[in-house]
Amino acid sequence: MEAPTTPPDDRFTPELVERLTCPKEYNLKGMIRELGPLPPALATSTEQHRPASPISPPPSPPCLSSLGDLECLPVELWHMVLEFLDAQALVRLAQTSHAARLAVDALPVYCEVRKHMPDVLVALSRTRMLRHHAVAQLRAVLRDSRCASCFGYGGFLLLPTCERVCFDCLHENRALRMTTLGNVRECFRLTTKQMETRLPVFYTIPGSYGVRWHKHYPNVHRLINVRQAKALAITMHGEEQTKKLLAPTKPGNMSIRKYHIFQGFHEASLTPPGKDLTLLPTPLNWVEDDFGGVASMRMPYLDARGRMHRGRCCRGCRRMKRMFSDGQLPDDTVSGLVPDGVDPNAVLDALVTRLYSDDSFIDHVRDCFGVQQLLSFWDEGHEDEYQSD
Ligand SMILES: [Zn+2]
Ligand SMILES: [Zn+2]
Structure with a gap:
């Protein structure tokens, strides 16, 4: 009796997905990057006053101070009010009283933004954009993977x-x-x-x-x-x-x-x-x-299951671009990818720089000609001649 055939998706184990992901992203480096830690004003009081050692004295008890009119509202409602402030306004509010500081520090939306996109907050601060975007808006972008222009994955x-x-x-x-x-x-x-x-x-x-x-x-x-x-x-x-x-x-x-x-x-x-x-x-x-x-x-993407996606570039697409430059990419593959009247270099360049979420990456590699080429090489025990890419 023949062993059951493996469903196609099972081939793409986490190890193989890693191997099919471009290890270097030369083409994606020309944006804002490497900005350092959050400025003190944007860090929470806990982050600012982290104990230097386990034997540091405990923090002083909070002094009692008022949240003003917000105290009249149930906690869910004042969370909703605060979410529609930008991070700069939240920082200013936090400086008004100890109670306000604790309220801002505990705001779930702001906690999520600080935790998952601190470098974005730093960049928004340095480019004077912080005051233009509510923290609720930042969180919405963190949780939506779509490019606002083409509706594909936006990295x-x-x-x-x-x-x-x-x-x-x-x-x-x-x-x-x-x-x-x-x-x-x-x-x-x-x-x-x-x-x-x-x-x-x-x-x-x-x-x-x-x-x-x-x-x-x-x-x-x-x-x-x-x-x-x-x-x-x-x-x-x-x-x-x-x-x-x-x-x-x-x-x-x-x-x-x-x-x-x-x-x-x-x-x-x-x-x-x-x-x-x-x-x-x-x-x-x-x-x-x-x-x-x-x-x-x-920009990272936080999916509904709490998984973070940074975006993956396809190594097979990079191989296709190199094959095309060397005149090795079959004509029918080129014509399947490039509409009439469009420069094939532009289409292949776009494939090289395209990012996918983990899920859409699996959908892509299943059909990618370059990936099929790589898998054949690897099955035969060869290394890809473009591996250094
Ligand atoms: Zn797009
Ligand atoms: Zn590909």
Whole structure:
């Protein structure tokens, strides 16, 4: 009697999943990173006053002080009120009294945010974005895996809009870009005062950044998100008037590059495309992003079962890209991946940088041509010639 065949999913043991995950993520390094610990003001009183040794004296008993009007409410209700404050407001509230400090420290939503995304809080603080996002909003993004643009898995946070996004949408969707206040003034006829009072003004952290092309930024830049700028322009001028702000042909005193950038800003959609933009032809007026990666960072995902996902890149896809560059990828595989009129390099580059949650990774590797190639190699006892990648 024949042994029952193994169901296909059982092949992908945790060990094999690890082996199929790219160990190095060269292409994903051009974002905000390595910022150090939480500043003292954002740490809880427990975190700030952690005993230096087991024999340290116990902390002093809390002095009695009031929570003000919040004390009239049941605890669930004042938790709901506090969740809609931003972390900076919570910090200020915590400084008003000992009781307020204990209340903020014990707020479940804030505890979850501090525990799972402390580096995000540091980045929001350093880029002056903290006051723009309620802690409930941060927690919602932590618990929702979808890219706000294509609805696939999003492994990054765009700080000014507090949206989860994927690497490819950061590159392809011009609504997610950042630009200078000067460009917004010229492109959308908004004043500095309008921007400063109505929009989050993002302060960059000097360093090297890039989504596809890396660049060094030694100075701090004040930037605005393009979609937010366009939405404010429509509010201020009306939709039809906003369209007329872009001349139908390039003005004589404007460079062609700048005109194309402004065209891109006007064409940026205020609503999410809801599809993979890497499968569409590149627009003729395409200009690379001047500030790619400066306002985004890796974002973990906390699923309903309490598991943390950092996102996995597929090693098989990386192998496919190398095979394509070497002319070794079969034509029918290329035509199955790349729609007519689209640059195959762009599609394969996107596969190399795509992140998956643990569950969607299994779905992907089951069908990935590069993974099937790797498994054949390994079954035959060979190593992948691109293993060093
Ligand atoms: Zn996306
Ligand atoms: Zn793959």
